[in-house]
Amino acid sequence: AQSVTQLDSHVSVSEGTPVLLRCNYSSSYSPSLFWYVQHPNKGLQLLLKYTSAATLVKGINGFEAEFKKSETSFHLTKPSAHMSDAAEYFCVVSDRYSGGGADGLTFGKGTHLIIQP
Amino acid sequence: NAGVTQTPKFQVLKTGQSMTLQCAQDMNHEYMSWYRQDPGMGLRLIHYSVGAGITDQGEVPNGYNVSRSTTEDFPLRLLSAAPSQTSVYFCASSYRGTWDTGELFFGEGSRLTVL
Numbered sequence: 001a002q003s004v005t006q007l008d009s010h011v012s013v014s015e016g017t018p019v020l021l022r023c024n025y026s027s028s029y030s031p032s033l034f035w036y037v038q039h040p041n042k043g044l045q046l047l048l049k050y051t052s053a054a055t056l057v058k059g060i061n062g063f064e065a066e067f068k069k070s071e072t073s074f075h076l077t078k079p080s081a082h083m084s085d086a087a088e089y090f091c092v093v094s095d096r097y098s099g100g101g102a103d104g105l106t107f108g109k110g111t112h113l114i115i116q117p
Numbered sequence: 118n119a120g121v122t123q124t125p126k127f128q129v130l131k132t133g134q135s136m137t138l139q140c141a142q143d144m145n146h147e148y149m150s151w152y153r154q155d156p157g158m159g160l161r162l163i164h165y166s167v168g169a170g171i172t173d174q175g176e177v178p179n180g181y182n183v184s185r186s187t188t189e190d191f192p193l194r195l196l197s198a199a200p201s202q203t204s205v206y207f208c209a210s211s212y213r214g215t216w217d218t219g220e221l222f223f224g225e226g227s228r229l230t231v232l
Contacts, residue, residue, distance in 0.1 A: 009157070043121070043207055043223030090159065103150060103175065107159035
């Protein structure tokens with residue numbers, strides 16, 4: 001069965017310091033992995049995706065994530081946090097053949113990123 | 118380009134009432150879906166559709182009904198509202214099924230409270 005675990009429900013960093021949001025997954029096959037961001041009272045927006053190409057994936061707004069198969073991880077990072085990064089972040093696994101949701105997607109429970117001035 | 122449009126944005130219902138959440142997309146996407154978002158639960162799939170005339174159940178379909186008569190529209194009906202259906206509902210669409218690693222485009226959500 002497919003699953004995704006976001007290791008922190010809340011992360012707080014100071015503006016200008018690095019951001020690390022952790023995500024571990026389990027999947028029987030070769031999954032695709034996504035990070036989505038949700039700003040307050042908005043819908044989810046795709047930040048970046050891994051689809052079996054380069055393991056280091058760059059996304060919008062300076063975010064990037066590295067797919068590590070040996071560690072079954074897909075952590076999201078940013079070198080320097082900005083106040084506008086304050087939002088909810090969701091790690092998502094997509095694998096139709098590994099018992100995810102009916103549409104093949106499994107969402108993590110989310111990590112709330114707080115940026116301190 | 119409007120993307121995915123959901124209406125209404127806010128709704129308060131009494132237990133037992135019925136209502137329809139509307140979702141429309143103007144990107145000619147074949148795939149559309151409805152999720153509910155509850156605190157600490159992530160997003161859970163209610164129903165989805167891979168094209169006009171085709172719908173299927175997701176993880177939490179009970180108490181909800183859908184139809185897909187056109188490519189553009191995918192309404193979600195609450196048959197007899199219950200307090201457990203208090204949630205934020207998101208409609209999403211994609212060029213292809215998500216198993217093709219297509220990106221999901223989300224609406225801004227509909228916040229429903231059932232008293």
